[in-house]
Amino acid sequence: MCHELTAHTAAIKNFLDTDPEEMILRSGASYSKNREGINIEYFGRTYTVSLKDGVVMAGNNKNAAPKDATLILQYLKQSSGLPPRGKWISFLELPQGIHHHVPFLKDACQPISEALSNNPVLFMQRAARLDGQPIKMGDAGAQISAFPKLPLAVAIWQGDDEFPAKANILFDSIAPHHLTTAALWVLGCELAQKMINP
Template sequence: MAEERTSNYIKLCDEWAEKFLQMEKKELMNRLPELKEEDGYLKITHFGVPFGIRLDNGRIDRLDGRAKANATEMLNIYTLLGYVKENAFFMDKWVPFADLRNARPFGPAYKIGVTDVFAATFSGHAKELENAFEKLNGLRLPLGDVGYQIDAFSCEPMQFYFWDCDDEFEAQANILFDYSATDFNHVESAVSTAEMGVRRLAELAGLPLKGKAFGMS
């Protein structure tokens, strides 16, 4: 089953690579000024990691030399390019996932696969989480035991909040999106973007993910 799922994700990435080749690149760069054309790529940063979409074949490379781009990263980038609306703009209106447009059907899976994983992974590890946010040049926020704003993409900042466990309560976590998130990307991609953020934080903290994460390799 896992092999079949991975194969489907690879096929989907191949389909998106073909779609990218048909996209008007100047229009994309107008809609997403963070895109930079250099060295045969359109370059973009996703949770602090540089990526490039190849102009010759539409495939995505991770450009820091540390690993290959995984399916979650690639699909987050492809869907951003494919779904960003003309004149999309940051609204500075922060909402939980369930309050994004058309998000409610995905709410239960989002809780189990993202915020529950976020809380479980960093339970008892608030300092490691704080250090991970600092490595991403996060903006500290005055809420929660650990609260930071970081960029999924330059056009899509996100706010992460964490309350550590104590003698009475388990660890709790929440992630807020700007209401414009679904103007830049598909609502299902908000799930995988948040999931990628938790994975990146865990990676930087040197901690294994806990809970029912549903990431794509």
């Protein structure tokens, strides 16, 4: 929890120190109606970030969960402006991804596999709730926009006598230009939680 708070505090400071026009231009965000905040799409929902204090609000006027708020602030600050490349890479292929690959499989991919691998229909319903679009991958696959310029792919394979069920989360190869590998690890875990607990 302490690390989470530290990351969040740092993310707020970095956000408030950055020119809003620059963040909007690079991230695919927009000004809120009163121009006192920035609107950003995150997993198919609109969030508003206050330019006064960096507080992140969900569409229902509730504060965003700390991990979601931190990721939104980090993306707005760090996004390079580059569009998706349409090439999927695994977590292992991210910069220093090898150091967090096993935890990523355990904390992000395995929960999706356990909850949804043997129910492709439910998997696609859950993906659709995050504005996911079907793609040809695994026994069922979906492309989900985490942020305007940062799509993820998630796929499941049903188990059989020879192979166990599994799930995987892939990143567009542009991802490291928008978030650090550590932040992308959290993003994958948040996708898993949103798929499992809609």
